[in-house]
Amino acid sequence: MNRPIHSELPGPSGLLPTLLCGQGNYLKNGLVLSCEEFALSRPDWSRRLPRPLTIPTVTKLKTLADVRDLIEKHLPAQYRQRPTWRHVSTELAKAADGEKDLLEVCVSLRLVLALEGVECLMG
Numbered sequence: 001m002n003r004p005i006h007s008e009l010p011g012p013s014g015l016l017p018t019l020l021c022g023q024g025n026y027l028k029n030g031l032v033l034s035c036e037e038f039a040l041s042r043p044d045w046s047r048r049l050p051r052p053l054t055i056p057t058v059t060k061l062k063t064l065a066d067v068r069d070l071i072e073k074h075l076p077a078q079y080r081q082r083p084t085w086r087h088v089s090t091e092l093a094k095a096a097d098g099e100k101d102l103l104e105v106c107v108s109l110r111l112v113l114a115l116e117g118v119e120c121l122m123g
Helices: 064-074 083-096 102-115
Strands: 023-029 029-035 050-054 061-062
Touching: 023 064, 050 064, 050 102, 064 083, 064 102, 083 102
Parallel strands: none
Antiparallel strands: 023 029, 050 061
């Protein structure tokens, strides 16, 4: 459902930043839209995760691009082909397109890491 923005929101006059608070809400033409109502014109892999995740001795995940790199560069091919990792990859692409909430992607990622027995720390 569209909600008018409040005048106290920071930002320049005209179009405010597209991403609002990292909660899957966006601003478009002065209205707050949910992920389902607004898709980005091109993938934005620089979107930040709600909370960074650290996989000790491997990497720190701060953005969607970091998660994509984890899957494409650190994960062996036989793991990438598993339904769980294919699901995470699909959800990740949807989040980059603005069609999926970042929190949902993080939950999927953390569940798969836990199932694989991979230590993952918040922050």
